[in-house]
Amino acid sequence: MSTVRTLIRNGLVITAADETHADILIEDGRIAALAAHGTAVAQSWTADRTIDATGKYVIPGGVDAHTHLDFPFGGTFSSDDFESGTRAAAWGGTTTIVDFAVQTVGHGLREGLDAWHAKADGRCAIDYAFHMIVSDVNDHSLKEMDLLVEEGVTSFKLFMAYPGVLYSDDGRILRAMQRASVNGGLIMMHAENGIAIDVLIEQALARGETDPRFHGEVRKALLEAEATHRAIQLARVAGAPLYVVHVSAEEAVAEITAARDKGLDVFGETCPQYLFLSTDNLAEPGFEGAKYVCSTPLRPREHQAALWRALRTNDLQVVSTDHCPFCFAGQKELGRGDFSRIPNGLPGIENRMDLLHQGVVDGHISRRRWIEIACATPARMLGLYPKKGTIAPGADADVVIYDPHAEQTLSVETHHMNVDYSAYEGRRVTGQVETVLSRGEVVIDRRAFTGRAGHGLYTPRSTCQYLN
Ligand code: DUC
Ligand code: ZN
Ligand code: ZN
Numbered sequence: 001m002s003t004v005r006t007l008i009r010n011g012l013v014i015t016a017a018d019e020t021h022a023d024i025l026i027e028d029g030r031i032a033a034l035a036a037h038g039t040a041v042a043q044s045w046t047a048d049r050t051i052d053a054t055g056k057y058v059i060p061g062g063v064d065a066h067t068h069l070d071f072p073f074g075g076t077f078s079s080d081d082f083e084s085g086t087r088a089a090a091w092g093g094t095t096t097i098v099d100f101a102v103q104t105v106g107h108g109l110r111e112g113l114d115a116w117h118a119k120a121d122g123r124c125a126i127d128y129a130f131h132m133i134v135s136d137v138n139d140h141s142l143k144e145m146d147l148l149v150e151e152g153v154t155s156f157k158l159f160m161a162y163p164g165v166l167y168s169d170d171g172r173i174l175r176a177m178q179r180a181s182v183n184g185g186l187i188m189m190h191a192e193n194g195i196a197i198d199v200l201i202e203q204a205l206a207r208g209e210t211d212p213r214f215h216g217e218v219r220k221a222l223l224e225a226e227a228t229h230r231a232i233q234l235a236r237v238a239g240a241p242l243y244v245v246h247v248s249a250e251e252a253v254a255e256i257t258a259a260r261d262k263g264l265d266v267f268g269e270t271c272p273q274y275l276f277l278s279t280d281n282l283a284e285p286g287f288e289g290a291k292y293v294c295s296t297p298l299r300p301r302e303h304q305a306a307l308w309r310a311l312r313t314n315d316l317q318v319v320s321t322d323h324c325p326f327c328f329a330g331q332k333e334l335g336r337g338d339f340s341r342i343p344n345g346l347p348g349i350e351n352r353m354d355l356l357h358q359g360v361v362d363g364h365i366s367r368r369r370w371i372e373i374a375c376a377t378p379a380r381m382l383g384l385y386p387k388k389g390t391i392a393p394g395a396d397a398d399v400v401i402y403d404p405h406a407e408q409t410l411s412v413e414t415h416h417m418n419v420d421y422s423a424y425e426g427r428r429v430t431g432q433v434e435t436v437l438s439r440g441e442v443v444i445d446r447r448a449f450t451g452r453a454g455h456g457l458y459t460p461r462s463t464c465q466y467l468n
Pocket of ligand 2: 190245246295296
């Protein structure tokens, strides 16, 4: 049974809106009250458990808007399942994930969603929700979209990439967007011109260009920008909001910025890998570059400044992980001699809060912006606010005690993700998660895991709360 009353004393409470020196009272899994340190109110509080946060930040648990646990791709499955993946998330200060359920072509959305519930049920250490990948837009799946919105699956990912697998053509995309404009769903777009990319892949392989670095060369920034532009125009025609996932190219950011300058409900997310890694990693010698194969691909490092700038100006609103880990041994190796067979995806569910805090340390973003892009906005965007994403009376007590001065070295030796390498091996970062509460239960206690599989609950969502 959980501790019913918990007090967090003496920390600096940071939300997207405020930084306050406040104590926090937690009752029955929720934030009951905040009061300034030393005030009569704060001093009157008693609790079953008191956490001293002197010298620490007290922040909302992270909300990761984009994960792929137990995800089928390229003939294999991502190596973290819902148990190992959500445990690693907790270690990294994330207390809610929104994972992608998949519709298989020829089957319904309901069937896909039921399968993802079965994968997750009873296994999660933290709370979770689902988006739905729609890979077969037809009359039946369009009707099912309405039902899913009503039951709390309020966002739908479509792919302009991966022809023959997850790909939807423009007509199907338009139909899904038209449906979303009526039922309130949010269309999430993987914006890359997959038809053109497939031609470039074929030509590269025919020239004998088989190394991982060619993955980055054929998936051109211009083809991300072109697809982003097309998705925006289709959304305008349909009168639907649009959320572009894993934006990596400066040219794609420019398309989103232009749309937002017109006042359109167009949003964009990026991921830590695009902020910290680059095509230099894809070009690492031997087959090492395979560790960095994901789509959209890593870009030349010049793109990083444009992404950070867009995060500051709110042209990009969210940083999620797109966590989709594949082990180097046996999984990434499927693509030796043919980069197009390397399973696409990077591990990162555990690293997001720390890497973004490093963005604070490096002067790219403010502390409050860190919380906004990692907690509050993803919660609003996906209909989870204010239950998730903030520290306020009535919110779930998903709280992280964060040590802003701790130094750590990211490494496969110390991470908790079920994958045999770290994309950030040897990187020194300042700041570390110390203690994590999920709905008032301590799941990480001064860097020891005290949670359990099954504590995490499925969390239905309302529709997007971020529209203009
Ligand atoms: N991109 C990835 O890198 N992995 C999974 C799916 C995707 O779109
Ligand atoms: Zn994608
Ligand atoms: Zn993804």
